[in-house]
Amino acid sequence: MKLLRLKLNTDFRSLQAGFEVHFLRDFDKAKMWDFMPYCLVGRNGSGKSNILEALAAIFYHIECIYLENKPEGFEGEGDFNHIHTDGFFAEYCSPDAFELEYIHYHNGSYSDDYSSDYDISYDAHILISKKINESPEILWLNREELGRGKEQKLSRIEVKKVLPDYVIGYSSGENEILSLPFFKMRFLHYDEYEDALRNETGYSQPEGRLVYLDNQYSQAVFLTNYLMQDEKILLPIYRAIGIKSIKQFRIIIRQGVPIAKYRTEENVSALRADELEIDNKDVFELTYNLKKRPEVLATELKAIDKLKNCATSQFFDAENKVLYLDFFIDPDHRNEQGELIELSEMKKAFQGNFESTFELFRTFQILLTLNLYEVDVQLKQDLYKSGSLYVNETVPKLPSDKRVMRFKDFKIEKEGNRDDISIKSLSDGEHQYLHAMGICLLFKDTNSLFLLDEPETHFNPDWRAKFISTLKDCLNQPEKRNMRELLITSHSPFIISDSHEENVLVFKKNDETRIVTVERPGFNTFGASVNQITLKVFEKHETIGGFANSVYDELYDRLEKGEDPDILIQIANDRLGDSVEKVMFVNKALEKKK
Known part of the structure; x- marks a missing residue:
């Protein structure tokens, strides 16, 4: 997808009603399918992160309207504009009135009711529009122009075809506002799985498209990419950190967590199923949908069966019903020049059992989602209805031995270390770099x-300088359309310097009126110096820290009072490093001598 425009017609966070941002402008459309992430910049509190939060909230709202699988009590009852119960209503969203336009690339992979030619690709211009206290409308604006029918308003089935494949959220800090809709979606994913278990309908993957990949997914993302991706794509990331290989890891899966088969009043109020006085015939084992059933053909393997097929060794603790899977990764085979000849047996095993990179990640995602099993029904219902930014703090975190799935003994080979090290030994910056890049790589082929x-908060200056170029090396598809849309908020002038002017959006808030505006920088940012960007974008005239700058203020004051310029120049040379500020002070002092 490619974003065109977002307009907010009600206040949202620090953004006022009437705020509008244009992403892809008409004169930039020739480069629409190039790799061109948007860089949203500005001072703290200028509203740049609110754009990400608004988009996450909008797509969460649309998802909740069109999901087929929603838990009991999720939706409100009654007329939203009159008497109603608490719960989700299509008529209310935060922001509650907006217009969102984007281009959705249709590659002809699904049937079309309006044409027998299913293989035609086209760019659908989509508008999602919502007015206060009304349900959103989703329109296909150029439908008739493309010969796909005359009715602009899309049906329920059609809407699902023009939404992004996934909406992926990530924050290197603790942005509770951004994470809230994704956090709720995790519980929708869990309830969907549990309902499929009770209804015995089977389960393959979550229906909801929102995915928030915080640090609890970091090992899953790293493993998936390492085992399934082409190493040429991975090399720019691994070289930056010095990672040579993954040597081993363990997956521990609890297979004795009971889930009540029927939703009785007693069961709904219970904290978890293993506290209930119920017979074994009235419970399901939580991972039941992820294992092959005895009566099913051996070729129809489920997620856990596939992991077992790949494991070097396995052990099942029958007393505690815990499965231990150990994976020892042999090295790839290379020639004398270091070129890859043959993949390791472990990589072959994973690529033979899992059809795609995404299938393996989905396996990890589902198993990690099951760690939410102990959250009771009432707490989940409160969570779905809550707009509190602290709602995630109300959800208890399981101790490791209670989790359905966890990683352990994760060892890597890293340059500069004689022995293999634990993945947890990486610095915060190394973790964030590996994770942020890995997320983008994982979803690189999706719309x-x-x-x-x-994402660059914990990066050193070198990684910040290389962030965009490394992303491009990993994600750019010169022979294909780059269907992904990336929005990156940042304070880094290095990232701005690697972005073209049309892809940099500068946010400013008026100190008196509190009105937020957004505009392009007005100069060529690509290749511009850090000093120029700091001055023009962040309006910071100093190139040094505040404390050091105060020393110059003192020296200027002493100079104006008539002290000897030569002595003051000597003080500056002794106490302060080289900078533009030093050159300016020395020049001023020399002028005084004249």
Whole structure:
């Protein structure tokens, strides 16, 4: 997808009603399918992160309207504008009135009721419009122009075809506003799985498109990419950190967590199923949908069966019903020049059992989602209805031995270390770099929207300088359309310097009126110096820290009072490093001598 425009017609966070941002402008459309992430910049509190939060909230709202699988009590009852119960209503969203336009690339992979020619690709111009206290409308604006029918308003089935494949959220800090809709979606994913278990309908993957990949997914993302991706794509990331290989890891899966088969009043109020006085015949084992059933053909393997097929060794603790899977990864085979000849047996095993990179990640995602099993029904219902930014703090975190799935003994080979080290030994910056890049790589072939909030926070200057170029090396598809849309908020002038002017959006808030505006920088940012960007974008005239700058203020004051310029120049040379500020002071002092 490619974003065109977002207009907010009600206040949202620090953005006032009437705020509008244009992404892809008409004169930039020739480069629409190039790799061109948007860089949203501005001072703290200027509203740049609110754009990510608004987009996440909008797509969460649309998802909740069109999901087929929603838990009991999720939706409100009655007339929203009159008497109603608490719960989700299509008529209310935050923001509650907006217009969102984007281009959705249709590649001809699904049937079309309006044409027998299913293989035609086209760019659908989509408008999602919502007015206060009304349900959103989703229109296909150029439908008739493309010969796909005359009715602009899309049906329920059609809407699902023009939404992004996934909306991926990530923040290197603690942005509770951005994460809230994704956090709720995790519980919708869990309830969907549990309902499929009770209804015995089977389960393959979550229906909801929102995915928030915080640090609890970091090992899953790293493993998936390492085992399934082409190493040429991975090399720019691994070289930056010095990672040579993954040596081993363990997956521990609890297979004794009971889930009540029927939703009785007693069961609904209970904290978890294993506290109930129920017979074994009235419970399901939580991972039941992820294992092959005895009566099913051996070729129809489920997620856990496939992991077992790949494991070097396995052990089942029958007393505690815990499965231990150990994976020892042999090295790839290379020639004398270091070129890859043959993949390791472990990589072959994973690529033979899992059809795609995404299938393996989905396996990890589902198993990690099951760690939410102990959250009781009432707490989940409160969570779905809550707009509190602290709602995630009300959800208890399971101790490791209670989790359905966890990783352990994760060892890597890293340059500069004689022995293999634990993955947990990586620095915060190394973790964030590996994770942020890995997320983008994982979803690189999807028609998705990435919302990355300050991903470079823990990066050193070198990684910040290389962030965009490394992303491009990993994700750019010169012979294909780059269907992904990336929005990155940042304070880094290095990232701006690697972005073209049309892809940089500068947010400013008026100190008196509190009105937020957004505009392009007005100069060529690509290749511009850090000093120029700091001055023009962040309006910071100093190139040094505040404390050091105060020393110059003192020296200027002493100079104006008539002290000897030579002595003051000597003080500056002794106490302060080289900078533009030093050159300016020395020049001023020399002028005084004249």
